[in-house]
Amino acid sequence: MIFGPTPLDEARGAILAHTIRLPGRVLKKGTVLDQAAVAALQQGGHGSVITARLEPGDVPEDEAADRIADALVGPLLARSRASTGRVNLLAETSGLLVIDAQLVNRLNALDESLTLATLASHQPVAAKEMLATIKVIPFAVPGPVLQVAETMIRQGPPPLALHPFRPLKVGLVLSELPGVKESVMEGAVEATRDRVEALCGSLMPPERCRHETTPIADALNRLRRHGAQLLLVAGASAVVDRRDVGPAAIVRAGGAIDHFGMPVDPGNLICLGHIDDIPALVLPGCAKSPKLNGIDWVLQRLFAGLAVTPRDVMGMGVGGLLKEIEARPLPRAEAARAAAPTRPPRRPRQVAALVLAAGRSRRMAPLNKLLVADDKGVPMVARVVDNVLASRARPVVVVTGYERARVEEALAGRPVRFAHAEDYAEGLSASLRAGLAALPEDVEGVVICLGDMPLVGAAMIDRLAAAFDPEEGRAIVMPTFRGKQGNPMLWAREFLPEMMTISGDVGARHLAGKHADRVAEVEMADDAVLRDFDTTEALRQAPGFAGLR
Structure with missing residues (x-):
């Protein structure tokens, strides 16, 4: 490339290196000079310009x-x-x-x-x-x-x-010793659940047992039998050796210890093992805190499907000093206050949920599909609402219409708000308008759930909420599976006035095409986001509805 001053009679086809303002026209940096641009420069009194001229190749x-x-x-x-x-x-x-x-x-x-x-x-x-x-x-x-x-x-x-990140089912064993406060145990569960759900996983009901090898081993095996894909042990006393109570319980349960300790502080006293092909970890004491520590680095890799080997752990030392040390001349908190202001950590967005349960279920008549019970006697609409309530979306608003009293009865005792669509016969848009009108003014977004999609779990809804950030362009969040778009969708408040104008038996999906630059697609691990159940035959194929006759 040839760079430098170029006479205008040689400048045609060259690239302008700097912006030049002319009367009535601006030639920007990077402009490829054509005959008109050269003529404008000549009229502007220029005899030469700084350009870049490409050479062969x-x-x-x-x-x-x-x-x-x-x-x-x-x-x-x-x-x-x-x-x-x-x-x-x-x-x-x-x-x-x-x-x-x-x-x-x-x-x-x-x-x-x-x-x-x-x-x-x-x-x-x-x-x-x-x-x-x-x-x-x-x-x-x-x-x-x-x-x-x-x-x-x-x-x-x-x-x-x-x-x-994969939606792993995580089993947690809490060991207990006399004198350990209940608040400490509850804090360990809460911190673990937050970590797991942030990585798109779900925490199984924790197992509590004595701080002894055999009870912990038995609890680990119970969790395995119930489908745990990752096992965690939060000991009442910190592990200090690979032969301590927690690691010994992993071995007793048929597993092995792969590595003890890590060059990350806080998080030094972590123990990594496995039982068959299931990772099994003894957590460091700092895992009871929500603050960043070594366990976060390990969990992120496991949820992403990456192996965590002893070599991986031993390579985490650079950047692994996470804790505050009082002996430092200027602790980080003070340094941050003394420095120029930085953007504060983003708070979670307040996302509400609508469950649309007003339809007349024409394709399953005379049955109301939302009230058809699964093999455990739970109506489909109740399964959907329970899944939504298990997510972080609040409040949960259920839109009723057809057979209002029966739907409300099926959801009795659940902490939901009801919004009745008087004109539900007009179609889906009527339900949507009624639900949107019932939302509090302070919600920043709403995830719109269909009452006939009982396979969409709380982790999926929370995954959509985690991706939601209107300021960064993710104002409409849409789940996908293998590239196919599904439901539920999450919408920022800015779209609510436009959604309120929709009429007929349609929802708001067409608005996503209109605002494509504001859409974020989130790929899901299974096809639950594609599966609604409109007919009796389809519902028989749904997990948990095999006994439908």
Whole structure:
């Protein structure tokens, strides 16, 4: 590439290096000068301009950025369009980002014309979050340099990989000793549940037992029999050796200990093991606190489907000092106050839930599908509402219409609000309007749940809420399974006035197409978000409804 002053009679086809303001026209940096632009410069009194002129083999900046982005994009990664030599890479779902730091460094060392900046490796990310940015520094990249970069990216493991969080069922054993306060036990459960649900998992009812090897081992085996995919032991007394009570219980239950301790503080006294193919961990005492500690780093990898080996743990020391130390000249809290203000941690968005239960169930007549009981005698609408109540969405508003009294009776005793759609016969939009009108003014978003989708669990709803952030463009959150769009959908308050104008037997999904730039898709681990049950035959195929006749 040739860079420097260029006489205007040689400037046609060259790239303008700096913005030039002319009477009635602005020629921006990066403009490829055509005859009209050259004439405007001449009329403006310019005899020459600073330009970049491509030589044979040079690749223009946007084309070069495009090619690098195409090489980097893999499963669950999206990209922006190229502009001014830049392309951003984005997450399509929440998960754990893994970076091949050596390869990224090799790419950045290849030539000063190409740069790749990424987030830190093994960092949890949300859907639509920016993961990396490619920037071409000059106006063009030498062709041979670009070819080497593309080959480096494609010949081995990807430099960036996003591992989605899996909805694991987690079993927790709480061991007890005389004198341990009940509030401490409750705090351990709450902190563990928050960690698990933040990673799209669900916590099974905890097992409580004496702080002895055999009772803990028995509790671990009970949790395994009930389907636990990850086992945690929160001991009444901190583990101090790989042969201590908690680790010994894992061995007694048929497992083995893989590693004890980690170079992360807080979190040093963690013990990693397994029983068959199920990870089994003895938690450090600091896991009873919601503050970041070593267990978070381990859980993030396990939920992302990554193995956590002794070598992995021993490699966590750099950056592993997480705790405050009073001997520091300026503790972090004071340093933060003394420094320039930074953005405060984002508080959880207040998300309400609507359960639409007003329809006439024409396809299952004479039965009302919402009142058909499962194999345990629980009506379908009650299963749906219980799932929603198990999520963090509050308040929960149930919209009634057809057979109002029977639906309300089926939900008796549950902490929900009812909104009746008098004009429910008009179709889905009537239910939607009635429910939206009943929402409190302070909610920031609402997840709209269908009364005939009993397989959508609380973890799925919470996963949608975790991705919801109108300020970052995720104002409509839509679940998907293998690329197919499903329900429920979460909507920011800004869309409520437009939703209130919908009429007929339709919902609000068409608005997502109208506001596509505000939509975030969240991939789910199973097809529950695609499965509604409108007919008796379909309902027989639903888990828990096999006894339907």
